[in-house]
Amino acid sequence: MESRKASPEWARPQFSYAQGSVPLSPGGMKEAAVRSGKRAERVGELILKEVAFLLLEKAKDPRVRGVTLTGIHLGNDLKSARIFFSTLGGEREIRQAQSGLDSAKGFIKREIAAQMELRYVPDISFIHDPTLEKADRLEQLFHDIRKEEGE
Numbered sequence: 001m002e003s004r005k006a007s008p009e010w011a012r013p014q015f016s017y018a019q020g021s022v023p024l025s026p027g028g029m030k031e032a033a034v035r036s037g038k039r040a041e042r043v044g045e046l047i048l049k050e051v052a053f054l055l056l057e058k059a060k061d062p063r064v065r066g067v068t069l070t071g072i073h074l075g076n077d078l079k080s081a082r083i084f085f086s087t088l089g090g091e092r093e094i095r096q097a098q099s100g101l102d103s104a105k106g107f108i109k110r111e112i113a114a115q116m117e118l119r120y121v122p123d124i125s126f127i128h129d130p131t132l133e134k135a136d137r138l139e140q141l142f143h144d145i146r147k148e149e150g151e
Contacts, residue, residue, distance in 0.1 A: 044074035047081060047112060047122070054111050055104075063100025066093075070129045074122060081122040084129035094128055101126040 052069050071084040087097045105124050113121045 086132040
């Protein structure tokens with residue numbers, strides 16, 4: 001029987017890692033996942049700033065005026081982004097803002113692609129964030145309680 005010879009050095013596959021990346025060894029997989037999550041946070045913040053700038057400076061749709069972006073959740077694969085927004089007013093204003101943001105998605109994605117160096121421009125969805133309305137309601141309740149205690 002023939003004995004198996006070790007393959008020559010030039011025949012072995014060579015792997016190189018980009019600067020800042022981690023080889024995926026059993027111990028390094030968790031670290032790589034953590035790093036990718038932090039990258040998603042950093043890229044998400046940059047996208048949120050860019051979208052806020054676009055809505056403030058370049059968007060012409062009156063339905064998106066007065067919209068406040070409250071946060072972003074970007075998937076670790078950087079392919080999907082949920083952008084949270086709030087607006088003053090009732091259900092009618094929220095629906096109008098939602099439809100204005102939804103109609104501006106294509107414009108926003110094109111501008112992000114032009115301004116940022118990303119391999120993929122994430123699919124964007126806008127979600128209403130009721131946090132500001134809840135905080136306003138709590139503030140009103142505290143104001144009413146202070147008013148009753150003062151009487």
